[in-house]
């Protein structure tokens with residue numbers, strides 16, 4: 001750290017901001033202060049008395065809010081930022097799952113993770129779940145963890161491996177040992193989950209992986225309700241076998257029926273809505289109507305920078321837009337007009353702060369209240385014509401602000417971004433390790449394949465891919481695409 005104030009461990013106070021506490025009462029304070037002492041929020045309120053020597057940050061004209069939380073990001077894919085901008089989900093599966101994912105070396109996973117981790121901090125995302133599903137050797141796993149640890153953010157290593165069945169990689173003693181090490185470290189900067197999907201194969205081969213997770217006491221995160229890939233059968237198998245726990249995260253949960261949403265609601269797990277992804281890739285419509293209807297806890301996520309950005313402003317904006325588009329369209333088809341929107345800016349700000357904290361079982365995150373961890377973001381940009389007037393603070397965060405307006409970021413009480421610039425992070429070596437990875441992948445693919453990769457063609461076994469991209473077994477479910485209306489509409 002180059003920041004002198006932090007080295008001396010001085011307390012720090014944000015002065016005179018609009019404070020979104022995100023507490024149970026949704027308290028918003030204007031012209032208020034937030035005092036941080038060590039790694040905790042010490043006080044929130046107007047004109048606070050602070051200890052002598054406290055560092056002051058002028059928050060006037062800005063919004064002070066909890067650090068944002070992304071509950072599902074394939075951070076390794078940031079090594080190929082923007083490459084798949086025009087992909088469908090099928091093209092993504094073809095490139096990473098079937099053809100080129102295995103080319104990634106441990107240092108390539110690390111390069112993507114490091115860049116994604118830095119990107120998170122820059123955007124005020126203080127906690128990011130690394131849905132790390134290309135760890136096809138333990139060396140890849142170790143490299144992924146080391147890269148995250150090299151960046152002063154809060155992360156959750158969600159360990160996975162698309163190149164093998166979950167029952168296979170989770171049985172590897174080296175993987176188990178790494179998971180135990182992460183679990184037992186008691187490091188609140190690095191959580192651990194297991195990341196795998198349930199194909200719906202009636203033989204339920206994923207059962208063994210769930211048993212490992214249960215034995216180890218590690219939560220599972222799973223892509224559920226993904227059109228053509230996972231559906232109600234996976235949810236039902238999990239439920240019937242007792243693996244739907246409150247700690248479980250269901251990512252997307254788009255193409256499911258009422259039956260599955262009821263099972264999720266009844267068992268207390270949460271849904272990670274990745275709307276920008278769902279709008280573009282084809283998993284199904286973001287299930288915002290369903291989470292509201294069934295009272296399911298919800299967080300937001302960005303999924304992957306191979307298509308999209310890694311900032312939660314985009315997540316909030318996309319989520320409001322998609323929900324409102326659906327609500328309007330449904331009404332218009334009946335000749336009706338929506339006069340009051342069901343999903344409000346306040347809700348998406350909640351989902352990206354306290355919603356994420358709840359999903360991770362981290363009630364010490366996600367709100368600005370005395371005693372909570374000091375993960376804090378100041379949105380303020382006096383040079384920007386978009387910074388005023390600040391009339392509706394939730395609306396301002398969701399629709400007006402962007403990552404360039406993230407002025408100050410604290411993680412665990414430590415300043416990682418100050419006055420709009422990352423602190424103590426040198427991008428030059430990060431840039432060169434990314435360049436090394438791109439040069440290697442490009443060479444390994446060959447230039448023609450690399451160029452075509454932005455618009456991959458279906459390989460020979462086309463039908464099988466459309467039915468089930470998770471080709472761990474020979475199981476093919478004809479129902480994955482059939483009878484879609486109920487699943488599309490979540491009925």
Ligand SMILES: [Zn+2]
Pocket residue numbers: 072074131223251303
């Ligand atoms: Zn995903």
